[in-house]
Amino acid sequence: MTQTSPRSSSHVASLDEAKAFFATNPDIDAIDMIFTNLSGVPRGKRLRQHEVLAVYENGRFLPGSVLVVDITGLDCEETGLVWDDGDADRVCLPVPGTLVRAPWLGEHAAQFTTSFYELDRTPNDLDPRHVLGRVVDRLVADGLTPVVAVELEFFLLEAGKGRPKIARGLNSGARPQFNEVYSLREMEDFKPFFDDLYAACDVQGIPLESAISEYAPGQFELTLRHKADALRATDDALMYKRLVKGVAARHGMIASFMAKPFAEQAGSGMHLHVSMADESGANAFASEDPAGAPILRHAIGGMKELLGESMGVFAPNANSFRRFKANSYAPVAPTWGVNNRTVSLRVPAGPPASRHVEHRICGADANPYLAMAAVLAGMHYGMTHKVDPGPAIVGNGYEQAPEDYRLPNHWAAAIEAFKSSGRMRDYLGGRFVTHYCTVKEVEMARFFGEVTELDYAWYMHNA
CATH class of the missing domain: 3.30.590.10 (Glutamine synthetase/guanido kinase, catalytic domain)
Structure with missing residues (x-):
């Protein structure tokens, strides 16, 4: 049954939706489960059909730290959501209407989108989809x-x-x-x-x-x-x-x-x-x-x-x-x-x-x-x-x-x-702004910590 919530971002897809999709598309057995973190990069897992049904029934547990990796996928320990948090799991729940075939991935491929929730099923305030939903x-x-x-x-x-x-x-x-x-x-x-x-x-x-x-x-x-x-x-x-x-x-x-x-x-x-x-x-x-x-x-x-x-x-x-x-x-x-x-x-x-x-x-x-x-x-x-x-x-x-x-x-x-x-x-959200800026400050330090070809062209002989 579809869950409802006062927040528009918190509607969760039902198990019946997934069952109906696989009844119509029985050949599908390589399905990408996708979430989007602060940097806007789609990440996730590739699942088999029976695993997808389990996600639609109970969710899929993933570490909350993946929401605050930088644009290259590196951990940002400075957020406190890696070691300090015990790299604890949150739960990803599917977004209604997003389980669809993905023809560019092959004849038997599909994908669906998820959002992060706390273990008590309240929306995670660092998930960009929930940030938009609140506004x-x-x-x-x-x-x-x-x-x-x-x-x-x-x-x-x-x-x-x-x-x-x-x-x-x-x-x-x-x-x-x-x-x-x-x-x-x-x-x-x-x-x-x-x-x-x-x-x-x-x-x-x-x-x-x-x-x-x-x-x-x-x-x-x-x-x-x-x-x-x-x-x-x-x-x-x-x-x-x-x-x-x-x-x-x-x-x-x-x-x-x-x-x-x-x-x-x-x-x-x-x-x-x-x-x-x-x-x-x-x-x-x-x-x-x-x-x-x-x-x-x-x-x-x-x-x-x-x-x-x-x-x-x-x-x-x-x-x-x-x-x-x-x-x-x-x-x-x-x-x-x-x-x-x-x-x-x-x-x-x-x-x-x-x-x-x-x-x-x-x-x-x-x-x-x-x-x-x-x-x-x-x-x-x-x-x-x-x-x-x-x-x-x-x-x-x-x-x-x-x-x-x-x-x-x-x-x-x-x-x-x-x-x-x-x-x-x-x-x-205050916590979102703090963590977003922490991630971007870490990215900025890593970016400017690299020595580029332009550094050599401008400074190796002229400095």
Whole structure:
């Protein structure tokens, strides 16, 4: 029987759901059980069919320390959740509707998503899915349901070691060289990959829609259809990223969601589209005014005010900050505008009923659960406190960025701003913010502790 809880993230799939899946798919016997930790990297176990049924009946016990490993999978002892905690188990329980075939893994493969709970079945406050669920619940308590969609940009790269190269077209064998933005030719050249991508998404029920060639050679963006269920829409985004990488690998390529793989090319972002449905199901942001209803402007005001404090999750890695450059389609300041891609928070053009905001700050490397949680926290704060966003930017937002309030421009500053934010602790949880920042500080120390090729090039002879 499906368990219910006051928290929207705490719905747990039933044993009957798993039994029904295997009755329809009796050949499946290699199933990946997936969880997502603070760094946003899907991890888990590969199980046999009978083991999956046991998970759906009783859960699967895993060490809580895996939630706070760094992006490379190394323990972060500084969190106190490794030796100090006795590396104690928590229990993973399955998310409804996520047990699906995974065709890129083979004919008999499937996967399902889980969330972490304490042994008494209360949601673990370090699980990113529960962090998002708590923010969604605050909006629902106020009579608002977030309606969200995720757009993710990525590069297709040549498989191999060393510095990355753009992948060669699967039909022509030629490597893309120019910024063929919206190029149909480039899309056609990778058609076998996209055909398999759409087919796999259909199998998994991921609502994949339009695809475009983006503003760099070998860079693409695909859109996931909006849903009035922020948790499920974000589940889709995590499943989609894994699927893209898997399908690319089947075609001998690497799909990279790294924020800035090439210094001379555009970086890859994750754009979050959000509106709010009221209790009748209507769009609360709808208005004949292109800037939307007053509540939309308050939501934008809140996102602007909390933007600097949220950068620790919007730009979670050292590489993330290489993406933020003027005239690059990546924002550099807390700005907003209507039908304007030079700002951080854009109200897109469209009919009155479609009014929403496009949040353009996140890199494609951000954890979608945490990014969505921080965006919705900012919106709730703004709507609750009726925050005025100030006048909309008209024209070039890069030239009009306020000098006295820019975004944190490096990793350490972003982590510190996030760690010291009382508002982020209120919305996302104090223990979560503490442990997240500990993990990122450990990552930062490990990253800057490495001696790179650039060190040798700059300093070996000149120092």
